[in-house]
Amino acid sequence: MKKIEFLIVGQGLAGTILAFEMLRNNIDFRIVSSLVKSKASLVAAGMVNPLVFKRLTQSWLVDDLWPVMQKTYSELENILGERFYFKKDILKPLSEDEKLLWQKKQINPEIAKYIVSIDAISKVKHISKAAGYGRVTGSGYLKMNTFLNLAESYFRARNLVIDSTFNFNQINPVDNSFEIENITADKIVFCEGHHVTENPFFPFIKMNPTKGEVLLIHAPELSEEFILNKKVFVLPVGNRRFKVGSTYEWKDLTETTTENGKASIVERLDNLILSDYKIEEQHAGIRPTVSDRRPILGIHPEFKNISIFNGLGTKGIMLAPFFAKEMIRVLTIDNYFTQKEARLDRFLSDAKR
Numbered sequence: 001m002k003k004i005e006f007l008i009v010g011q012g013l014a015g016t017i018l019a020f021e022m023l024r025n026n027i028d029f030r031i032v033s034s035l036v037k038s039k040a041s042l043v044a045a046g047m048v049n050p051l052v053f054k055r056l057t058q059s060w061l062v063d064d065l066w067p068v069m070q071k072t073y074s075e076l077e078n079i080l081g082e083r084f085y086f087k088k089d090i091l092k093p094l095s096e097d098e099k100l101l102w103q104k105k106q107i108n109p110e111i112a113k114y115i116v117s118i119d120a121i122s123k124v125k126h127i128s129k130a131a132g133y134g135r136v137t138g139s140g141y142l143k144m145n146t147f148l149n150l151a152e153s154y155f156r157a158r159n160l161v162i163d164s165t166f167n168f169n170q171i172n173p174v175d176n177s178f179e180i181e182n183i184t185a186d187k188i189v190f191c192e193g194h195h196v197t198e199n200p201f202f203p204f205i206k207m208n209p210t211k212g213e214v215l216l217i218h219a220p221e222l223s224e225e226f227i228l229n230k231k232v233f234v235l236p237v238g239n240r241r242f243k244v245g246s247t248y249e250w251k252d253l254t255e256t257t258t259e260n261g262k263a264s265i266v267e268r269l270d271n272l273i274l275s276d277y278k279i280e281e282q283h284a285g286i287r288p289t290v291s292d293r294r295p296i297l298g299i300h301p302e303f304k305n306i307s308i309f310n311g312l313g314t315k316g317i318m319l320a321p322f323f324a325k326e327m328i329r330v331l332t333i334d335n336y337f338t339q340k341e342a343r344l345d346r347f348l349s350d351a352k353r
């Protein structure tokens with residue numbers, strides 16, 4: 001029996017980035033990767049946007065998250081030998097009211113640093129007429145499938161992957177170790193995405209999983225210079241292909257695509273672009289969103305050998321690198337307190353903390 005320190009359950013974005021942080025910190029681990037449980041990460045469009053367009057505010061913690069994100073994906077590109085993070089500005093057609101809001105907010109340096117310009121005329125052809133066109137910088141996209149596949153090969157080449165669906169009946173945390181195949185681990189970190197709702201150790205977490213659907217279209221005439229955004233995003237991914245999305249659905253949490261989902265995206269897309277396109281693919285997945293829309297990091301209140309890294313929600317690409325580093329601190333420094341909003345103990349009553 002080989003003895004190691006950690007099992008990571010799940011090789012989605014959360015488990016993968018955490019695994020690289022463990023490697024960097026010389027922590028001995030294996031990833032338990034299920035061939036049957038779905039991965040939201042493989043469905044994600046992959047977009048990063050430093051702003052929230054609804055009220056034109058900064059995305060939560062963006063000034064802290066953004067530099068760590070850039071550095072981490074760039075370092076991982078060097079390790080894995082291929083590019084998968086790309087900077088790309090967003091071009092957003094604005095209504096008259098939105099234009100006024102954007103002009104007003106441009107006075108605020110916290111917002112202004114992400115706004116390149118507000119133009120009267122669109123910089124690209126084939127998009128709908130608008131009162132103005134806001135151009136946002138600091139945005140971009142992660143080719144998630146490329147990244148996760150390269151990462152998986154990297155881990156497999158080092159014998160760090162155990163192909164298994166983790167079975168909760170197998171474990172007894174009071175034994176102080178976890179056995180799987182020929183491995184014994186002292187501790188376990190659950191990175192199961194929305195499947196955490198089936199985990200008996202965390203019934204107190206208030207998850208609010210959100211189904212999302214995206215389309216892949218081929219639009220030969222559409223410019224690939226910008227990510228377009230107006231009630232729907234149109235994200236160029238190469239070869240005149242664009243990811244278009246998405247939808248937000250809380251009742252139907254099946255992972256199958258729907259005609260309603262497609263129709264909703266198509267309606268918004270037709271209001272944004274004027275060029276011909278063909279739908280090539282449609283995908284659906286479940287985002288691991290939390291009721292308060294913040295990530296979850298922490299050690300189980302009763303079983304100190306069980307911990308969780310989850311809740312990446314709709315912004316996993318930006319959140320994962322910063323919070324994986326925080327998670328390492330949570331795991332290795334006694335009584336380390338990460339951001340209040342992200343701590344697991346926010347779900348516990350004062351008496352149980």
Ligand SMILES: Cc1cc2nc3c(=O)[nH]c(=O)nc-3n(C[C@H](O)[C@H](O)[C@H](O)COP(=O)(O)OP(=O)(O)OC[C@H]3O[C@@H](n4cnc5c(N)ncnc54)[C@H](O)[C@@H]3O)c2cc1C
Nearest residue numbers: 010012013014040041044045046047166193212285316317
């Ligand atoms: C339609 C859609 C569009 C999105 N677009 C964006 C976007 O543009 N930008 C952005 O930042 N985010 C986006 N997201 C969100 C993003 O996908 C998530 O934040 C992120 O991928 C979550 O990663 P995760 O590792 O927590 O979960 P997942 O990717 O779901 O990974 C969980 C892993 O745990 C494994 N697992 C679960 N249970 C077990 C078990 N018992 N044993 C073994 N393994 C197990 C699963 O097999 C899976 O590999 C989108 C999501 C969707 C659905």
